[in-house]
Amino acid sequence: MRPWGFRRRVFGHRRFSDAVRAPESNIGYLSMADAVPGKKYTVVGINGGYILNSRLCAMGFVPGETFYISGAFRGGSRCVVIKGTKFAVGRGMAERIQVREI
Amino acid sequence: MKLREVTIALSGNPNSGKTTIFNNLTGLHQHVGNYPGVTVEKKTGIIDYKGYRINVIDLPGTYGLTAYSQEEIIARNIIINEAPDIVVDIVDSSNLERNLYLAVQLMELGTPLILVFNMADVALKMGRKVNINQLSGLLGLPIVQTVGSKGAGKEEILKAVIELLGGEKRKKKEIKYGEEIENEILKIISALEKEEIQTFNLGPRWVAVKLLEQDTEIINVIKESAGDRYSEVEKTVNDSISHITTVLGSTPEVIIANARYGFIKGALLGSYEEVESVKLNGSDKADRILANRIFGIPIFLLIMWLVFQLVFSLGKYPVEWLEFGFEKLSVFLTNIIQNDLIRSLLVDGVVGGVGGVITFTPNIIMLFFAIAVLEDSGYMARAAFVMDRIMHKIGLQGKSFIPLIIGFGCTVPAYMGSRILENKQDRLVTMHVNTFMSCGARLPVYILFAGAFFPAYAGNVIFSIYIIGVLVAIIMAKLLRATRFRGESGPFVIEFPAYRMPTLKGVLIHTWERVWEYIKKAGTVILVISIAMWALFTYPMIGNNYSQDYEAQIEEIELLYQSGEITIDDYDNEKSVIEAKMAGERLAYSAAGRIGHFLEPVFRPLGFDWKMAVATIAGIAAKEVIISTMGTLYSIEDAEGQSESLKVALYDNYTPLVGYNFMLFTLLYFPCLAAMAVFRKEAGTKEMLFQMGYTLSLAWAVSFMVFQIGRLFS
Numbered sequence: 150m151r152p153w154g155f156r157r158r159v160f161g162h163r164r165f166s167d168a169v170r171a172p173e174s175n176i177g178y179l180s181m182a183d184a185v186p187g188k189k190y191t192v193v194g195i196n197g198g199y200i201l202n203s204r205l206c207a208m209g210f211v212p213g214e215t216f217y218i219s220g221a222f223r224g225g226s227r228c229v230v231i232k233g234t235k236f237a238v239g240r241g242m243a244e245r246i247q248v249r250e251i
Numbered sequence: 252m253k254l255r256e257v258t259i260a261l262s263g264n265p266n267s268g269k270t271t272i273f274n275n276l277t278g279l280h281q282h283v284g285n286y287p288g289v290t291v292e293k294k295t296g297i298i299d300y301k302g303y304r305i306n307v308i309d310l311p312g313t314y315g316l317t318a319y320s321q322e323e324i325i326a327r328n329i330i331i332n333e334a335p336d337i338v339v340d341i342v343d344s345s346n347l348e349r350n351l352y353l354a355v356q357l358m359e360l361g362t363p364l365i366l367v368f369n370m371a372d373v374a375l376k377m378g379r380k381v382n383i384n385q386l387s388g389l390l391g392l393p394i395v396q397t398v399g400s401k402g403a404g405k406e407e408i409l410k411a412v413i414e415l416l417g418g419e420k421r422k423k424k425e426i427k428y429g430e431e432i433e434n435e436i437l438k439i440i441s442a443l444e445k446e447e448i449q450t451f452n453l454g455p456r457w458v459a460v461k462l463l464e465q466d467t468e469i470i471n472v473i474k475e476s477a478g479d480r481y482s483e484v485e486k487t488v489n490d491s492i493s494h495i496t497t498v499l500g501s502t503p504e505v506i507i508a509n510a511r512y513g514f515i516k517g518a519l520l521g522s523y524e525e526v527e528s529v530k531l532n533g534s535d536k537a538d539r540i541l542a543n544r545i546f547g548i549p550i551f552l553l554i555m556w557l558v559f560q561l562v563f564s565l566g567k568y569p570v571e572w573l574e575f576g577f578e579k580l581s582v583f584l585t586n587i588i589q590n591d592l593i594r595s596l597l598v599d600g601v602v603g604g605v606g607g608v609i610t611f612t613p614n615i616i617m618l619f620f621a622i623a624v625l626e627d628s629g630y631m632a633r634a635a636f637v638m639d640r641i642m643h644k645i646g647l648q649g650k651s652f653i654p655l656i657i658g659f660g661c662t663v664p665a666y667m668g669s670r671i672l673e674n675k676q677d678r679l680v681t682m683h684v685n686t687f688m689s690c691g692a693r694l695p696v697y698i699l700f701a702g703a704f705f706p707a708y709a710g711n712v713i714f715s716i717y718i719i720g721v722l723v724a725i726i727m728a729k730l731l732r733a734t735r736f737r738g739e740s741g742p743f744v745i746e747f748p749a750y751r752m753p754t755l756k757g758v759l760i761h762t763w764e765r766v767w768e769y770i771k772k773a774g775t776v777i778l779v780i781s782i783a784m785w786a787l788f789t790y791p792m793i794g795n796n797y798s799q800d801y802e803a804q805i806e807e808i809e810l811l812y813q814s815g816e817i818t819i820d821d822y823d824n825e826k827s828v829i830e831a832k833m834a835g836e837r838l839a840y841s842a843a844g845r846i847g848h849f850l851e852p853v854f855r856p857l858g859f860d861w862k863m864a865v866a867t868i869a870g871i872a873a874k875e876v877i878i879s880t881m882g883t884l885y886s887i888e889d890a891e892g893q894s895e896s897l898k899v900a901l902y903d904n905y906t907p908l909v910g911y912n913f914m915l916f917t918l919l920y921f922p923c924l925a926a927m928a929v930f931r932k933e934a935g936t937k938e939m940l941f942q943m944g945y946t947l948s949l950a951w952a953v954s955f956m957v958f959q960i961g962r963l964f965s
Contacts, residue, residue: 199465199504200319206508207315207356208744209349212501213509219535222544224640228747232349235534237542237636239643239743 179250182225182243186218192231193247201245209234210246254304258333259412262326262357263341264350265312266629266748268369272341272397273309274760275405294764300409303416308335314349316356318468321675327468330362331453337363337412344374344381344396347523351515352508354392358424359457364392365411367404371396385522391424428460428510431498435491436460442487446480448473462488463495464504534749538633542747547637554625554634555656562617563660563691569613577606596785604781604872609770611663611925616766618657618664622671623761627753631671632745639743645725646732648672648743651681655724658688659717662922665690666929667765676736679934680728686946687724689717689918692874696917699878703898704910712911720918723949735941769929780924784872786842793840801833828886835886843868857916857954858909858962867916873923908961912954919950 178193192214195202205211209232220228225240238246261276263269277296294309310329311322318324330338338357342350347368357364368374368381387394395411397404427433439459443450450458450473461469462484474481495503540546581598588594625631635649642649650671658665665685672678689697697716701709805826812822838844847865854864862884869880878897885900901910921927921943931939 194501195505199502200317200467202502203315203317203464203466203504203508204319205744206505207313207317207319207352208746209352211509211512212505220538220542226636226640226743228538228542233346234349235538235747235749237632237743237745237747239639242744 178247180244181227181229181238181246181248182240184218184221184227184243184248184250186221189215189217189251190248191215191251193249196245196247205246208236215251216248254299254302256304256306257337257412257416258306258308258335259337259339260308260310260329260333260335261339261341262310262330262353263312263369264314264343264353266746267312267341267343267350269309269312269341271754271757272367272369272404272408273307274757276408277307298409301413303413305409305412308333313353315353316360317464318466320673322673324468327360330357330360331451334452335362337365337415339365339367339408339412341367341369344368344371345377345379347379347381347519348512348515351518352511354390355426355511355514358390358392359426359460361454361457363415365408365415366390366392366394367408368394368396369404370398372398380524382522382524386518389518389522425456426511426514428507431495432463432503432506432510435463435495435503438491439463439484439487442484446477446483448477448480448484460507463491464507465492534629534747537750538747541630542633542636544637547633548641551634551637551652554630555653558618558621558625558653559656559660561621562614562657562664566614566617570610573606573610573613577602577610580606592789595789596782599789600782600785601778604784605778611661612766612770614661615664615667615769616762618668619762619765620758622653622668623758624753626671627751627757627761629748629750632747635745636743636747643743645728647681647684647728648674648677651677654681654685655688658685658690660691662686662688662690662926663769663929666926666933667769669933676732679938680731680736682930682934682938683731683942683945684724684728686921686942687720687727687919689720690874690922692923693917695875696870696877697914699881699898700901700910700914703901704905704907712914716914716918719915723919723953727949768932777925777928780928781872784924787846788838788841788843788869790842791840793837796840797833797836799832801829804829831883831886834883838865838880838883853951856958857951858906858912858958859916860904863909863913867920870917870920871924873925874917877917906965908958908965912958912961915957916950916954919946919953921946 181190184190192210192212194212195205195210197205214231216229216231218227219230219235225243227238227243229236229238261269261273273294273296276298296307296309298305298307308329310326313320313323313326316323316327316330318327329335340354340357342354354364354366366387368383374381383394383396393411393415395404395407397407428436436456436459439462440455443455443458458469458473462473473484477484492503495506499506541550581602584598584602585594588597622631625634631650634653637649638652639649642651651669653671654665654668657668662685665688666682669678669682669685672681694713697713698709701712705712808817808822808825808829811817812819817825843865844861846868847861850864850868851859851861854860854867859867862881865884866877866880870877881901882897885897885904887897887900905913927939927943930942
């Protein structure tokens with residue numbers, strides 16, 4: 150539940166190109182919110198706007214990068230170790246990052 | 252000898268040790284300000300070195316130079332607009348790949364660049380060796396290795412800066428993004444050239460890349476300068492984006508980012524050796540407890556309780572010493588100054604006003620000390636994460652909790668503490684609702700009123716006021732989020748830096764610069780406001796316009812005393828009663844008293860009379876002044892929080908409903924002038940006026956409803 154959906158208003162402006170990627174529809178991919186500790190994953194794609202994508206890339210969340218989960222929380226928040234750095238990722242964010250188990 | 256002026260800018264990822272390096276470079280020769288119009292801290296400093304005067308700008312810590320956050324836009328704009336002679340990029344040696352991403356973006360900007368590989372000792376311990384010479388050659392950039400936390404590296408960095416200033420320019424490395432992207436870049440460049448669109452000093456290639464990345468800032472700048480001519484370019488860009496997306500299966504900004512990492516990986520290959528794999532075990536274990544979803548919150552609350560104790564319980568003693576000192580100063584001034592007016596100005600206006608603000612200094616020192624320790628140790632990021640889910644429900648974020656708790660002690664450090672929030676919207680909403688966290692200065696008012704009207708259950712009544720404050724804060728946070736501060740609440744991604752022992756030097760510098768800023772404020776703006784408030788309560792002077800001839804009455808009792816008819820105690824009592832009546836009349840005659848009368852119709856619907864109106868105005872100076880003002884107006888000498896005669900006077904003159912309502916009003920309207928001065932400093936005049944306006948309206952509306960509805964039942 151988001152308070153009055155303000156997040157959606159901001160990052161809800163999806164682009165036409167999302168339809169091209171549509172990673173949700175690809176079987177075998179899951180969102181980071183479903184990733185669990187003890188396994189290795191790679192980033193497949195990010196389902197955000199241009200700006201959010203650029204930001205996440207700068208933080209090291211680029212397609213092809215491997216990572217593992219160091220802490221999982223009910224609801225989907227995750228502690229992620231990627232490119233040698235630990236990040237806490239909120240649920241809303243984790244759901245936008247498509248990953249694949251390796 | 253005249254020093255040659257140069258400017259360098261420090262950039263770097265958050266947690267790269269940039270601040271430590273900045274402190275090592277400049278020591279205490281620092282200046283902290285705000286970037287105009289935004290609430291991002293701007294730090295600058297000066298070093299004199301070998302015939303150069305080096306101005307150092309500490310850019311905000313960022314991961315990249317996109318248009319994602321205010322910090323990133325500011326960092327980029329400074330590099331573009333202020334064109335520092337050299338940018339020094341601080342890189343965490345134990346995490347080269349990600350840290351070099353920013354370096355690559357700086358390279359693309361074409362600015363003269365030095366890389367500082369910081370914390371080289373940590374990296375070596377983790378088994379990571381870098382061949383600096385080889386990497387430097389591959390990147391085409393000078394690289395300096397330092398150990399930031401040990402105070403070393405200053406000489407090496409400055410040497411490299413001077414060398415680069417004198418030396419010849421190295422050949423610029425250009426990053427290739429792969430054939431598809433390069434083709435589209437060429438198309439966009441030719442479109443830009445065809446339409447003769449200015450790319451300033453940025454170069455068409457860089458602009459083309461930014462257009463492909465859909466960088467909102469750059470698009471706006473180009474649109475503004477090019478006007479209609481941009482539409483052709485826009486078409487080309489859109490075609491390019493959809494072409495790239497179709498062919499490569501991903502949007503350009505992602506492909507470009509991948510290409511940058513590819514470039515970094517290529518450069519690191521062969522010049523970088525990772526002996527062991529990544530080790531984060533120590534901090535993983537700590538996080539299993541500190542960032543745990545069950546234990547995390549109680550641990551955080553415990554730490555907050557400790558901070559609160561440190562700030563207010565331990566801070567209480569130096570505050571008392573300062574209060575004592577100012578009291579002595581007042582007495583001293585009262586004794587040596589003959590002229591009534593000047594004495595009143597200095598004692599009541601200057602010492603009373605500025606002293607009242609300076610006495611908060613120990614609290615502020617403690618608060619910023621605690622925050623610096625929490626931040627430097629790496630815990631703050633965990634706290635933000637732990638509290639985020641709860642705080643998000645009311646439209647704030649995890650870190651907001653810290654200034655809000657501090658607000659129960661004093662709103663001034665609470666406003667300043669809001670700086671720990673990076674996101675501007677989050678920071679402003681947190682500040683705007685912090686008012687309702689009932690501060691310590693309001694408590695004596697509650698004690699007086701609750702004691703006067705509800706002596707049997709004063710504690711519960713006061714508690715209810717605090718709870719109402721918290722509820723109002725929650726409602727207002729949601730409301731502000733949905734209206735004025737809609738949007739951009741950063742989706743939650745935060746780096747968990749490795750736990751580190753904070754250095755004393757770093758913590759002290761952090762604390763000092765903020766405290767100094769606060770003291771400067773007290774010396775300037777607050778001085779002026781204090782004098783203005785004093786004038787308001789002093790002029791016009793009553794002269795001989797008292798309703799009775801008090802002078803004669805005093806003479807009369809003096810005669811009685813001299814003739815032995817009354818004792819000295821009776822004489823003193825009688826005299827102070829008369830003097831209290833005079834003070835009351837003087838206040839009623841002053842501008843403040845008249846404003847009170849003038850505003851009475853506004854306060855009537857709340858059940859307040861003109862005396863309460865005057866007390867409300869006095870409360871703007873500081874909330875505890877409300878009590879002494881009510882005392883003066885009811886001609887009660889030495890009115891303090893527990894004054895029985897004042898309680899009786901209040902009980903005789905107002906109903907309990909009005910009493911409760913006055914407490915509510917005191918809770919809801921903006922805290923005090925010191926707080927407002929800090930608010931303005933932190934958020935600008937516009938936000939301060941908004942804060943004052945909306946809290947006043949809210950206080951009025953709530954009190955109006957409570958009084959009008961309450962009246963129906965009584």
